[in-house]
Amino acid sequence: MYRQYLSFFGKIQKLSSKCRMKSTAAVPKLTMSDGREIPALGLGTYLGFDKNGMVSSKDKQHRDLVLKAIDLGYRHFDTASIYNTEDEIGEAVEMKIAERVVTREDVFVTTKLWNTQHKQEEVASAVWDALEKSGLDYIDLYLMHWPIGLNADYSFSDVDFMETWRGLEDVHKLGLVKSIGVSNFNKEQLQRLLEEGSVRPVVLQIEVHPQMIQEDLISFARSEDITVMGYSPFGFLVERFGKQFPGPKMDDPVLMEIALKYGKTPAQVVLRWLVDRNVIPIPKTVNPKRLKENISIFDFKLEQDEIEKINRFNSNKRYTEPSFWQTHPHYPFEQVKDILPDPFKGLGTI
């Protein structure tokens, strides 16, 4: 059995290196409810936490990665004020525009408002900050990162997310951001936004991977013409808030069998599973080989029964579960017993 596995895995490796050699096709686009187009795959740029807090790029490593990504065909970059990557993404975009590889209109940059700037009047200054850091003259998509308002010392603020949404509507009206949306909102919070807001959110960004398939929320978003972006597509591989979770790994027989059929890697199958469910994956990698692997997913399509096979991994397991905020009135997820320490405390207003 073990031998069979090894030869199976060997075949996958060969096939995947062959497919990595092929040139990448252009990333297709989806149309959002405001009529604007968004690339169907983006590059995640959250570099993680270490003992000193959020990880930042060193020696322009991340700028160089984004330069490579643009050469490979990536046109969509997902960042946030807390990721500390807005500056190097902007620098890379500017360089590629100067080289005439892309125009500003070819590139789509998503960034997010952090929880410590939720007062309506703070939103514009947060956007100006993002524009200054990135050197861009507008943001394509601006998301409220969480429905949770915090004070500068990370105590809970009483700012309601509808007040924050009005701030996003203001910057949208000013043209500083072309489209607005939200991240980590649950169905009831989205419903409230749709009922009370003047501008509809065009995008919902949530955690989506084989262990968190988000069937209900995705179908609700679809019924409201809200485009879904899926974060942590490889969530089952990573450690979050100091916790490692069990889950299907890349050598899972179900993923491997589908991968073998298409001459793809299990990682590519997972990304394609998101695309075929109309969810925009934003995989993060700092590895040049995986950068190419993750974009080479537009020359095959999963069958419905393959999508369902992957859906069966679902266990509603969240990797991003900031339980330290769970007593906040707008905490979007179910309550858990195991409350983790807050790693954001001390980062200040970013």
Ligand SMILES: NC(=O)C1=CN([C@@H]2O[C@H](COP(=O)(O)OP(=O)(O)OC[C@H]3O[C@@H](n4cnc5c(N)ncnc54)[C@H](OP(=O)(O)O)[C@@H]3O)[C@@H](O)[C@H]2O)C=CC1
């Ligand atoms: N709105 C929100 O609250 C959140 C948004 N996000 C966004 O979503 C993005 C993606 O999510 P993220 O949690 O970073 O993690 P991912 O699930 O995208 O990636 C997890 C890890 O998988 C590895 N990996 C990437 N590609 C492959 C591959 N082909 N084969 C094997 N391993 C691979 C990467 O390591 P390596 O770099 O070594 O390749 C990475 O550290 C973030 O970067 C961020 O932009 C994420 C979390 C929350």
Ligand SMILES: O=C1CO[C@H](CO)[C@@H](O)[C@@H]1O
């Ligand atoms: O975007 C994010 C990146 O990951 C963090 C956790 O490690 C999240 O809390 C945050 O929302």
